[in-house]
Amino acid sequence: MAENLIVQGNSKEELYQTLFPQLVSLLEDEGDDIANMANISACLADTFHFWWVGFYRVVNDELVLGPFQGPLACTRIRKGRGVCGTAWERKETIIVPDVNLFPGHIACSSASRSEIVVPVFRGNEVVAVLDIDSEHFNTFDHTDRLWLEKIAGLFA
Numbered sequence: 001m002a003e004n005l006i007v008q009g010n011s012k013e014e015l016y017q018t019l020f021p022q023l024v025s026l027l028e029d030e031g032d033d034i035a036n037m038a039n040i041s042a043c044l045a046d047t048f049h050f051w052w053v054g055f056y057r058v059v060n061d062e063l064v065l066g067p068f069q070g071p072l073a074c075t076r077i078r079k080g081r082g083v084c085g086t087a088w089e090r091k092e093t094i095i096v097p098d099v100n101l102f103p104g105h106i107a108c109s110s111a112s113r114s115e116i117v118v119p120v121f122r123g124n125e126v127v128a129v130l131d132i133d134s135e136h137f138n139t140f141d142h143t144d145r146l147w148l149e150k151i152a153g154l155f156a
């Protein structure tokens with residue numbers, strides 16, 4: 001496994017481009033989901049300095065907090081609840097430009113302003129979600145969606 005993360009670029013697109021192959025080799029070398037979720041969270045936090053980045057895993061039909069980087073977070077989320085539970089139920093990525101305008105948003109941190117949640121599939125089933133919070137409004141766009149879906153796809 002690479003010991004150092006090397007990311008460079010002048011744009012979000014370029015940063016994701018240099019980050020992605022390193023995540024691919026990380027997951028090629030390790031089969032444990034929790035270890036991989038931990039390293040992906042660390043790499044995304046290191047690269048983009050997100051307020052909160054981490055995974056919730058589907059355990060007994062509930063989302064349970066998994067590896068993350070950032071402040072304390074709520075531990076369990078039911079299907080259809082909050083942005084995470086909604087992305088799980090709909091089986092699709094949700095971008096929330098302003099969390100105040102998302103009905104049922106679960107505020108783990110009052111500093112969070114915008115959010116993206118990407119389902120992690122194994123086969124046709126959602127086994128986890130990748131959740132990222134920003135302390136700024138309108139942080140996430142189609143570039144994040146594209147690359148984060150590719151990153152979530154590494155668990156397939």
Ligand code: SME
Pocket residue numbers: 052073074077081082083084085104105106107108109112115131133
């Ligand atoms: N805001 C999320 C809850 C998880 S925290 O952001 C870490 C939601 O509404 O599902």
